[in-house]
Amino acid sequence: MRYKCVILDRDGVINHDSDSYIKSLEEWSPICGSISAIAELCKLGLTVCVATNQSAVARGLMTEESLLRIHEHLKTLVKDAGGCIKEIHYCPHHPQDNCTCRKPNSGMLENICTNLHFHPSEVLFVGDNHSDYECAKRFGCDFALVLTGKGARVEKLIDKNVSRFLNLQALVTSLRDQGIKDPALDSR
Numbered sequence: 166m167r168y169k170c171v172i173l174d175r176d177g178v179i180n181h182d183s184d185s186y187i188k189s190l191e192e193w194s195p196i197c198g199s200i201s202a203i204a205e206l207c208k209l210g211l212t213v214c215v216a217t218n219q220s221a222v223a224r225g226l227m228t229e230e231s232l233l234r235i236h237e238h239l240k241t242l243v244k245d246a247g248g249c250i251k252e253i254h255y256c257p258h259h260p261q262d263n264c265t266c267r268k269p270n271s272g273m274l275e276n277i278c279t280n281l282h283f284h285p286s287e288v289l290f291v292g293d294n295h296s297d298y299e300c301a302k303r304f305g306c307d308f309a310l311v312l313t314g315k316g317a318r319v320e321k322l323i324d325k326n327v328s329r330f331l332n333l334q335a336l337v338t339s340l341r342d343q344g345i346k347d348p349a350l351d352s353r
């Protein structure tokens with residue numbers, strides 16, 4: 166088994182994204198198949214975590230309490246589907262804060278792997294944006310692009326050798342069928 170941990174970007178991978186941010190639980194809706202796909206990753210023996218930029222907090226568009234409410238709901242949905250999200254890390258800062266956790270900086274991935282004792286070579290990071298791809302490169306782990314969220318918009322900016330999938334469910338199906346080796350290239 167190639168990977169031990171899959172880290173997921175949130176907006177545009179697990180749930181629908183919005184150019185005006187996902188500011189409340191009422192605005193949050195899972196992408197079709199994403200919750201069951203996360204549960205399937207767990208059933209394949211993988212540890213699943215989330216790493217998400219949430220600058221809406223620093224911008225005063227959302228409270229940290231509302232963000233945590235979304236994450237508790239997400240964890241409950243995955244638990245009810247038979248899976249478990251081990252850790253959800255978020256960056257609440259503004260781009261101008263120059264923090265170490267905001268993607269493409271790799272601070273969130275580093276913290277997850279320090280906490281759970283994973284090496285970058287054991288991790289697959291899944292995202293929909295160029296900042297996710299750059300984050301994985303800086304951290305030194307594999308990356309897979311999904312074409313939901315902003316994925317289709319940024320696809321041409323991302324190295325053609327990077328695996329890409331229509332959505333999270335398609336990626337999980339590929340991991341399952343490949344025995345969790347490197348995902349098949351371009352499984353659209």
Ligand SMILES: O=P(O)(O)OC[C@@H](O)[C@H]1O[C@@H](OP(=O)(O)O)[C@@H](O)[C@@H](O)[C@@H]1O
Pocket residue numbers: 174175176177182183184185186187216217218219220221260294
């Ligand atoms: O995809 P993840 O990391 O889970 O979350 C992204 C969101 O925090 C928001 O990130 C913003 O970028 P800025 O933070 O304004 O640069 C915009 O891209 C929004 O459309 C998006 O909803």
Ligand SMILES: [Mg+2]
Pocket residue numbers: 174175176177178182292293294314
């Ligand atoms: Mg995203």
Ligand SMILES: [Zn+2]
Pocket residue numbers: 255256257258264265266267
């Ligand atoms: Zn941060």
